[in-house]
Amino acid sequence: MRFTALLHHVDVELLRSSYYHLKRKAAAGVDGVTWQEYGNGLEERLIDLHGRVHRGAYRARASRRVYIHKDDGRKRPLGIAALEGKIVQGACYGSFDGGAKSIAGAGSGLRRSSGTRSRK
Helix, strand or coil, rough: CCCCCCHCCCCHHHHHHHHHHHCCCCCCCCCCHHHHHHHCCHHHHHHHHHHHHHCCCCCCCEEEEEEECCCCCCEEEEEEEHHHHHHHHHHHHHHHCCCCCCEEEEEEEEECCCCCCCCC
16 A cells, blocks of 8 residues: 555644644744644634645744753754644644554554553
8 A cells, every 4th residue: 555645634623633632731842832822713723724734835844953961971862843843743643543553564663652562
């Protein structure tokens, strides 16, 4: 099976679900917008975002790269995305997630939880 596009599966309901799955108290993204701020006028924002996604006018903002110091002296890279980018990423993952297990197979790394599992 070959995938050419996922964005036609993204609708306002999926974008709304993706928004509500974000961490409410997380720091603002690279765009400076917090979860609470984006929630003001949420329906209008999601309808606008949906329209931009389907017209091909949506362009994700570049993530900001920062480095977190680790205990052993090394640095770990961390990308800070814009809030709308997180919403669209979550919606795309949500549209793909339904068939991910049957398409990609178990153990492919495509799973919603990031918890560890023991392999037998």
